[in-house]
Amino acid sequence: MIKACLFDLDGVIVDTARYHFIAWKALAEELGFEFTEKDNERLKGVSRMRSLDILLEIGNIEMEQEKKEELATRKNDHYRSFITQMKPDEILPGATEFIKELKENNIKIALGSASKNAMTILDRLQLTDWFDAVVDGTKVSKAKPDPEVFLKGAEELNVLPGECVVFEDAEAGVEAALAGGMKCVGIGTPDVLGKAHLVVSGLHEMNFDKLSKL
Numbered sequence: 001m002i003k004a005c006l007f008d009l010d011g012v013i014v015d016t017a018r019y020h021f022i023a024w025k026a027l028a029e030e031l032g033f034e035f036t037e038k039d040n041e042r043l044k045g046v047s048r049m050r051s052l053d054i055l056l057e058i059g060n061i062e063m064e065q066e067k068k069e070e071l072a073t074r075k076n077d078h079y080r081s082f083i084t085q086m087k088p089d090e091i092l093p094g095a096t097e098f099i100k101e102l103k104e105n106n107i108k109i110a111l112g113s114a115s116k117n118a119m120t121i122l123d124r125l126q127l128t129d130w131f132d133a134v135v136d137g138t139k140v141s142k143a144k145p146d147p148e149v150f151l152k153g154a155e156e157l158n159v160l161p162g163e164c165v166v167f168e169d170a171e172a173g174v175e176a177a178l179a180g181g182m183k184c185v186g187i188g189t190p191d192v193l194g195k196a197h198l199v200v201s202g203l204h205e206m207n208f209d210k211l212s213k214l
């Protein structure tokens, strides 16, 4: 029986990828190379430092750890200048309705995100109070596809992995859910998320009935 839903944040509840893109692109330009939207796809679900490594790989640039940390901080400051201005109308279609429906049916909900900015975003979207647990980039040591983030979520909710459904837009996130022994709904397209138990284009396509049939 399904007792809990675990949500990824970026790309599932809110579209922050475009803010990450603006900030990474500005950094790439400063370093003297172009960073495209296609390149940005590679950063979805990936931690901040790993994202920087991918960016530097694209620009064919090597640098010391200290300099990398300085760049990552600068990128994050730029990114935060956008997310600290976010409003609840940026919540993706259907997310609020689905979360409310889950609560009405006594399903617990948790956040499982790689982002260290997750709390800022949830607060700006006025969603914090809906979550029974929040596991974000400040609480995990292993990145998706490792299941740590979702297993911690299940533990905090006091439910078994087999009683959880994960909602994810990144391939590594789907893999993390499956590795944790959970059901997974992919948010996106089957060509990328085909391993998930069900793929929908957004939470507006979800309801409690579909969840119960997983």
Ligand code: BG6
Pocket: 009, 010, 020, 043, 044, 045, 046, 047, 048, 051, 076, 113, 114, 115, 116, 117, 118, 137
């Ligand atoms: C993930 C995003 O949710 O969080 C990635 O999909 C991002 O693109 C990662 O790099 C880390 O985010 P932050 O906010 O800690 O830099």
Ligand code: MG
Pocket: 008, 009, 010, 011, 012, 044, 045, 168, 169, 170, 173
């Ligand atoms: Mg995501």
